[in-house]
Amino acid sequence: MPASDFSTRLLGNAPQSLARNIIGKMLGLANRITGRYRYDTLRLEHVCGVPLLILPTVFNPRLLRTGEYFASVIAGARLGAGGDVLDMGTGSGICAVLAARQAHRVVAVDINRAAVHCARMNAALNHHEERIECRQGDLFAPLDDLRFDTVFFNPPFIVGTPANERDCAWRSADVAARFAAGLARHLTSGGRAYLLLSTFGDACGIFVDELGRHGFALSVFAVRQYVNERVTILEARPPALAAEPT
Numbered sequence: 001m002p003a004s005d006f007s008t009r010l011l012g013n014a015p016q017s018l019a020r021n022i023i024g025k026m027l028g029l030a031n032r033i034t035g036r037y038r039y040d041t042l043r044l045e046h047v048c049g050v051p052l053l054i055l056p057t058v059f060n061p062r063l064l065r066t067g068e069y070f071a072s073v074i075a076g077a078r079l080g081a082g083g084d085v086l087d088m089g090t091g092s093g094i095c096a097v098l099a100a101r102q103a104h105r106v107v108a109v110d111i112n113r114a115a116v117h118c119a120r121m122n123a124a125l126n127h128h129e130e131r132i133e134c135r136q137g138d139l140f141a142p143l144d145d146l147r148f149d150t151v152f153f154n155p156p157f158i159v160g161t162p163a164n165e166r167d168c169a170w171r172s173a174d175v176a177a178r179f180a181a182g183l184a185r186h187l188t189s190g191g192r193a194y195l196l197l198s199t200f201g202d203a204c205g206i207f208v209d210e211l212g213r214h215g216f217a218l219s220v221f222a223v224r225q226y227v228n229e230r231v232t233i234l235e236a237r238p239p240a241l242a243a244e245p246t
Contacts, residue, residue, distance in 0.1 A: 045092075048072050051125060052092050055118040057166035059091035059154075066231055067094060070154055070196045073222045073233055074098050079194060080106075083149030086186065088139065088179075091169065093119030093132070095152045100128040103150075108134045109142060112165040139175065140182045147186055151193040153179065157201030176203060180210035184238045193236040194221060200229045208234065215239030 043054045045062045048071050054060045061067025071094045074080070081102040087095045090108035096119060100106045106128075108119045116136040123132040135142040156162075160171040183193055193216075197204035211218055217237040224231045 047094050048075055048098060050094060050097055050122075052094055052097075052122050053118065053125060054092055055114050055121075057112065057114045057164075058118045059115070059169045061092055061094045065226070066196055066198060067091060067154060069224050069231055070152070070233065071095050071098050074152065074194075075101075077222075078102050079152070080150035084147070084188075086143070086146075086148040086151045088151060088153040089155060089169065090119045090134070091115050091154070093122040093134070095154070096132050096134075097122055097126045097128055099150070099152070100126075100131045103131070106132045107143070107146065107148070108132055109137060109139075110134075111136070111138050111168050114165070115169075139178055140186055143186060145185075147188045147191070149188050149191050151183065151187065151191070153193065154196040155179065155203070155207060157198055157203050159201075159203045159206070172203065176206040176210045180207070180214045180216070183211075183216070183236070184214065187238050189238075191238060195234045195236065197232050197234055198229055199231075211236050 042056060043060065045052045045054055045060065047062050047068050052061070059067060061071060074095055075098045080099045083104055085096070085099045085103045085106045087093070087099065087106060087108040090096050090110045092115070093108055096106045096108040100123070110116050110119065113136055116134050119132070120129075120134040123129045123134065156168065156170050156172040156175055158171045159173065161173055162168045162171045187193065195207060197207060208218065216239060219235050220232055221235040222233040
């Protein structure tokens with residue numbers, strides 16, 4: 001199956017660009033009217049019943065909805081229960097905090113220094129500072145030879161060069177290829193990775209293609225359809241497990 005067909009089969013077709021642009025502008029206007037456009041202000045949010053302090057330049061999981069959806073699936077399915085968890089691109093730390101309720105250990109990584117500080121604060125705010133370790137760095141660089149039973153990643157959706165650390169949450173030229181190349185070395189023999197991918201942007205199909213190229217067995221774990229976007233949580237099993245039944 002061609003790579004583009006494989007991506008479409010798992011992620012679905014992106015909305016038509018004209019309709020997406022119109023809906024995006026309408027949502028942008030609504031956000032301005034309600035005050036939800038204040039992305040770079042200090043905010044106190046509640047996501048899945050968890051209080052979060054969101055620092056400027058840090059991805060807000062409630063305002064941007066994908067983070068809140070990912071967190072709700074992690075909590076509802078008890079992903080990572082009893083094991084060691086890696087929360088890649090942790091942002092506010094919401095996925096790390098929810099995973100820490102049931103995991104043995106959580107390591108939260110982000111390239112944005114403000115996000116690492118934010119995640120550390122939210123771990124303490126929710127009394128999980130003993131179970132969550134926050135590290136700053138690019139993808140797997142700060143992890144040495146650590147392996148995990150479960151990996152979470154809400155990656156950048158747009159292909160391009162990030163303008164700053166905040167923009168790394170949205171844009172990357174090569175994260176998909178580097179993540180797929182390094183993932184197997186940081187998963188245990190029975191490990192699983194869960195990626196939140198979207199029909200918004202042009203990078204998510206590349207994640208599917210790169211993981212497939214490296215021999216990962218891929219399946220759809222959960223799907224959420226919004227008016228202008230389809231969000232898919234993709235489960236990836238390492239190459240050694242690709243032939244084993246789930």
